[in-house]
Amino acid sequence: MSESSKKVNMPDKLVEVMVDSVFRKNGIKPEEVKNNLSEKQREMLKEMVADLKQQVEEFQQKRNESKTEE
Numbered sequence: 001m002s003e004s005s006k007k008v009n010m011p012d013k014l015v016e017v018m019v020d021s022v023f024r025k026n027g028i029k030p031e032e033v034k035n036n037l038s039e040k041q042r043e044m045l046k047e048m049v050a051d052l053k054q055q056v057e058e059f060q061q062k063r064n065e066s067k068t069e070e
Contacts (some may be wrong), residue, residue: 015049
């Protein structure tokens, strides 16, 4: 796996870990959530994940830029 493909997958895994952690803390089973979401809620979640992914990528890029400046 190339370095660039690892960077693309990282935000997805980060989101999965965060969501899983929140679900476990609140005693929520992912299967229950999937069955109870409206189409509008699904779309909102997809948009939120896309926004989080973009923020993580921007953060990683800024961090890498600051490391190369040092």
